[in-house]
Amino acid sequence: MATIVSYSSKETIAPALFSYILDCQKTAIDRHGRFQVALSGGSLPAVLALALLEEDAVTQILWDKWEIFFADERAVPLDHEDSNYGLLKKELLDKLPEGTPQPNVVPINVEYLDDVQELADQYNDALINHFAKRDSILKPTFDLLLLGCGPDGHTCSLFPNHALLRETDAWVAAIEDSPKPPPKRITLTLPVIAHGVKVAFVATGAGKQEILKKIFENPEDGLPCSLVNTALGERVTWFVDHPAVEGVNYPRRSSL
Numbered sequence: 574m575a576t577i578v579s580y581s582s583k584e585t586i587a588p589a590l591f592s593y594i595l596d597c598q599k600t601a602i603d604r605h606g607r608f609q610v611a612l613s614g615g616s617l618p619a620v621l622a623l624a625l626l627e628e629d630a631v632t633q634i635l636w637d638k639w640e641i642f643f644a645d646e647r648a649v650p651l652d653h654e655d656s657n658y659g660l661l662k663k664e665l666l667d668k669l670p671e672g673t674p675q676p677n678v679v680p681i682n683v684e685y686l687d688d689v690q691e692l693a694d695q696y697n698d699a700l701i702n703h704f705a706k707r708d709s710i711l712k713p714t715f716d717l718l719l720l721g722c723g724p725d726g727h728t729c730s731l732f733p734n735h736a737l738l739r740e741t742d743a744w745v746a747a748i749e750d751s752p753k754p755p756p757k758r759i760t761l762t763l764p765v766i767a768h769g770v771k772v773a774f775v776a777t778g779a780g781k782q783e784i785l786k787k788i789f790e791n792p793e794d795g796l797p798c799s800l801v802n803t804a805l806g807e808r809v810t811w812f813v814d815h816p817a818v819e820g821v822n823y824p825r826r827s828s829l
C-alpha cells in the first residue's frame with residue numbers, strides 16, 4: 574500500500590524529501606555504486622531544488638554518482654521553455670555551487686525532434702546502452718523515480734484512458750496527442766515505472782485535492798497514478814501538502 578505523508582507547505586516537504594532521497598541514494602550506491610534517477614517536469618524540479626540545494630543538503634548528495642534521466646520529455650529543443658531538461662537545468666543544475674561534481678544527465682537526442690517515434694526509440698536505446706549493457710537486465714531498474722501528478726490523474730506523459738497505458742514492450746513510448754500541451758512527447762512506460770526500486774510523487778495545492786480523492790479512493794478506476802500505486806504498493810511514497818490531501822479518505826502521516 575502506498576504511503577501518504579502530508580506537510581504544511583513545500584518548504585516543510587523539502588527536508589523530508591531530502592532525507593528520503595538521501596536514503597535512496599545510499600541504498601543505490603551501496604548496491605551498485607551509482608544512483609539512477611528518473612525525473613518528471615511540472616512543479617517537481619522546483620520542489621527538488623528546495624530539497625537539494627539547501628547548504629547542508631547539497632554537500633551530502635554525491636552528485637557525480639547521480640545518473641539523471643527524464644521520466645517524460647516534450648519534443649522541443651533543450652533550451653525551449655517547455656523542455657523538462659531546460660526546467661531542471663534552470664531550477665537545479667545551474668544552481669549547484671561552483672566546484673560541485675556534476676551529475677550525468679541524459680537528455681533526449683534533439684536531432685530527432687521531427688519524428689517523435691524515433692525520438693522515443695533513441696531514448697529507449699540510451700536506456701538500453703546504459704542499463705542493459707551494465708546489468709544484463711530485461712528492463713531498466715531506476716533506483717528512484719520522482720514524479721508529479723496532473724489534475725486528471727496523469728503521471729509522466731501517461732494520460733487517463735490512453736492506449737499507452739497498455740504498452741508492454743517499449744521502455745520509452747512516443748505520444749503525439751498529449752492532452753496537456755505540448756502534444757508531442759516521450760514517456761517512460763508503466764512496466765518500466767513498475768520496475769523501479771522506489772517511486773516518490775510530489776503533489777501540492779488545493780487544486781490536487783479532487784484528483785487525489787479519486788486516485789486513492791477509487792483505484793479500480795485505473796487512473797495512471799492509481800496504476801503506479803497498485804503496481805508498486807509500499808515502494809510508493811506521496812509527499813503532499815495538507816491542502817492537496819484534505820478530505821481524502823486514506824490513512825496518512827501528517828507532519829508540520
Ligand SMILES: O=C(O)[C@H](O)[C@@H](O)[C@H](O)[C@H](O)COP(=O)(O)O
Pocket residue numbers: 613614615616617645646647657720721722723724727728729730753
Ligand atoms: O512534463 C510534464 O508535463 C510532466 O512530467 C507531467 O507529468 C507533470 O509531472 C504533471 O503534469 C504534474 O505537473 P505539476 O506538478 O506542475 O502539477
